[in-house]
Amino acid sequence: MTSLAAERAGVLNRLLDAEQERFRTLHPRSAAAWQEGRQHYLYGGPSHWMRRWAGGFPVYAEEAQGAHIRDIDGRDYIDFCLGDTGGMCGHAPEAVTEAALAQLKRGATMMLPTEDSLWVGAELSRRFGPKYWTLTTSATDANRAAIRISRMITGRRKVLVFSGCYHGGVEEAHVEIRDGRVGLRNMIHPNGIDHDAVSRVVEFNDVAAVEAALAQGDVACVLTEPLMTNFGMIPVDPGFTSLARPDPARRHRPYHRRDPHTVLRTGRLHSEPRARA
Ligand SMILES: Cc1ncc(COP(=O)(O)O)c(C=O)c1O
Known part of the structure; x- marks a missing residue:
């Protein structure tokens, strides 16, 4: 590395350290949860990529509704990630939550197909075109x-x-x-x-x-x-x-x-x- 590149890397690392310190100060409960999680999770959090969060540790979620997520430090965020695929219709949409709850009450790990799966297969073909489907x-x-x-x-x-x-x-x-x-x-x-x-x-x-x-x-x-x-x-x-x-x-x-x-x-x-x- 040239001395100019080393100097720039030093400046960037100092800025990053300052931002991460600010992040820690603003999220004390998440910071503590992260430390606690490291005792039992191989990568600190439930999934390996959580250790690579830009702030140095992830924010821990309390709950989410619609486009909003609240973390355990009481901070509210507008969720542009939409919580990955599950949140494309907003977090916790009532119809989906109720349908999932109703199914959970009837058993959810039966390792058998249900009649609902027939409707789902036909509906996937109707909406997206391909005739045959498999679920993972x-x-x-x-x-x-x-x-x-x-x-x-x-x-x-x-x-x-x-x-x-x-x-x-x-x-x-x-x-x-x-x-x-x-x-x-x-x-x-x-x-x-x-x-x-x-x-x-x-x-x-x-x-x-x-x-x-x-x-x-x-x-x-x-x-x-x-x-x-x-x-x-x-x-x-x-x-x-x-x-x-x-x-x-x-x-x-x-x-x-x-x-x-x-x-x-x-x-x-x-x-x-x-x-x-
Ligand atoms: C593009 C892409 N593919 C696959 C995955 C992995 O998804 P899953 O955890 O459902 O296996 C991710 C996770 O973030 C992703 O971003």
Whole structure:
């Protein structure tokens, strides 16, 4: 690092320290909850990414209604994230809460289909088009299932993802471009996967790189989002959108898989802060 770069990094780190101190002062109960959580949670909070909150620890939620969330320090926020997919209609909408409660009272872990599932399947087809559906319990599960089906159909092994992407616990997507090659993403511990064999990674919006990656004929599917989130918020260039559409006329096209998490939460402004230098 040059001395100018080191000086700038020093200034940024001092500003960040000051902001994090301010955040701690404004959220004393959340700060205490975070310390307590570290005694029993591997990553401090229930999910691993909560440790990477920009303030140094997450705010702990008390309750949410409509577009508002209140934290345990009594602060009220307008929730532009909409609590991920569950909150697209606002938090705790009465009709949904009542329907869920009614079902919980009739049992919710029966491991059997219900007649309601028939209506849901037909309704999904009516609203979104595809004839056949399968249900999973998370975006990670849905992505894994889609990757498996794509491999089964195409007989190919690789999943094309975009550098910096986040698709939950999908190992194939835990990669980024490192020195022009597939590298494990920042701060992720290797998990016995040969990423060179199962992943291909290019920059978002780089049409030529996508074409070159697909031309090799070994990509089973492209795992992507309607716009790139979790890495700031990167909009889609016009040329890129059309490329990303599946084109049955071109045989080397892999299956195009839209991460269900983001399809359902395209309006979310979410950024996962990167680790400090
Ligand atoms: C784009 C994207 N895909 C997948 C996931 C993981 O979702 P889930 O926890 O439902 O597996 C997330 C979580 O934030 C996400 O942002």
